[in-house]
Amino acid sequence: MSNEIARRNTPAQHQGKPVARVEVKNGCLYLLTEPLPPGEYSLYSDTGEIERLRRHKHEADVALAAATRLYKKHEETITELRTEVGRFKSEYQDFKREREKWWDERDTLGSQLGDLKELLRDIYNQNELSIYDNQRIEAALSTSAETEVKS
Incomplete structure (x- = not known):
């Protein structure tokens, strides 16, 4: 426990200017890497670490942009497919x-055919x-x- 108290009472030892700041907005965690004034969540590091973090952030930004483009493309495709499905449903109805x-x-023609056949039988049976x-x-x-047998 004394270790914890000592850590809380020891001021943070910073080397140089802050290199990044962590912010929480709308439940998301953001790492801001522009040079910023010291704040409650400022991060300090050496120049090599800063460059590595910037490269990592750039790679993440590129991946996010690609994923966003892909998402929009799929979203457009889904919208087109929904339109087509609606059209197919309408055509099916x-x-x-x-x-x-x-x-x-x-059914009407079948009934009429039956009536005509009956009439023909009547005429046939008259022997005239x-x-x-x-x-x-x-x-x-x-x-x-x-034809009836084949149907």
């Missing part, structure tokens, strides 16, 4: 509506047609029956 119309039309007309009706009914 349009397609589904059209498909429903086609199915409804298919020529053999040629009976053969045509028979062929039409058998062709339509084959």
